[in-house]
Amino acid sequence: MGNWRIKQFKAVSLKNGVLIEGLPGIGNVGKVAVDFLIDELEAIKLYEISSFTFPHSVFINEDNLVELPKIEIFYKKAKGQDFLLLSGDVQPIDEVSSYEFSEKIIDICKKHGCRDIITLGGIGLSEIPKKPKVYCTGNTSDAVKKYKDPMINTKLYGVVGPIVGVSGLLLGLSEPRIRAVALLAETYGHPMYLGINGAKEILKYLGKRFGFAINTEKLDKEVKAMEKETMKRTEELSKISKKSAGKRLLGQDVNYIG
Template sequence: MTFKFKKVGKATIRNPILIEGLPGIGNVGKIAADFIVDSLKAKKIYEVYSYNFPHAVFVNEKNLVELPVIDMYSARVKGQDLLLLVGDIQPIDEVSCYEFCDGVLDLVEKYNCKEVITIGGIGLQDIPTDPMVFCTANDPKMVKRYHSPKLRTDIHGVVGPIIGVSGLLVGLAGQRNISSIAFLAETYGHPNYLGIKGARAVLEILNKHLKLNLDLQQLDEEIGKIEKEIKTKIRQIESLQKGSSKKSVETNYIG
């Protein structure tokens, strides 16, 4: 098993737009995509499992274990179908990331996916008070479509390579003639910092262009809850990463 896409729900999906938001710098993508899932009451249709995910389980608030998993949800807004790719992890190495992205694109092509949107962060040395959002795409028409006074397109020289799923999906989608765009919001580059302001800035753009009818005031009100949930997962992942580099058995995990 490289990546297993387990179907867990049914939905009629035609010509969807895929929106990806997985953990990364400032967790900008995760915060934004999770908020869309919750706001639209999206339905889970796939769970993705793999031997290429971290070799551990998470302990949830019910004191039960959960395997590392990435989920795909479905929602419909004003006749437009959306697929939302969310989760608490990313593939652990370069080859796995390529295989995962190809697997995702294989799946969404079955539904005649017409567009891919990815969300990530740009790490800064200081906390931005008013984060700017940059974009890049595999098709200039996508940049034109999402034009906004708050969106910067002069990204060359601002960032280096876009690492991980948020970058690869855009590049690999282009090989399949699927138009794709990446939104990258400024955020503080510390691993424990949550880029909620950056996520909000991206959501404002998507809310306008996709007519999602999101109540962003609700995001402001739920900041405390979001921080608690994500920081708990960050601590668990950091413990896993530290543990995997040691051969001795530590007392804070079993395995």
């Protein structure tokens, strides 16, 4: 059976597709951004992924029933461009499964002819940034050049530490097959802080870059519900996996985790 269960719901044909990844991490910046895109663009579910390498737990949902942790990929064509949007409850909890999962996502990208991968995440700071900066790095200089914009900073050396988890591995494992970049927004590095402002800055850039018709102000109205659901799951899973991104001590060198 293997460690991975990948269920495909629809068959789609993509042309020069772009995968945008946002899994839980520092401030859940990437997850907040991609979940918002999925809702705003009314994307359709394409894949559902579950695994024995995910935390050994189930969630109680709004229907008072249990559900296993899962990662999902959604599809949307917008402005003539095909997008795969990757989000989920968890990340793989150890190094080997992180590599395996990242390779499987790259295989899915190759299967659908994706040419680009964009991973999203947060840079944990010891205090709340008033106006979060967004940084960009990638697997090649050409990839970074393609997504360069006055809204983002490409000078990361000495500012950002290791990019740990799927958001980093998708970049490292893609080259030279697929162009891959990471967009990392500053956020407060506390485990119970939801990086809405950082997510908004990333969404503004994506909206400009791809012409998405999204209203980021809606995020402010949805904060309460998102904080309750997203941070509740993050807290629960951190106790189980002991891999929570928030376990990094504040005030140390700035690092991005997953």
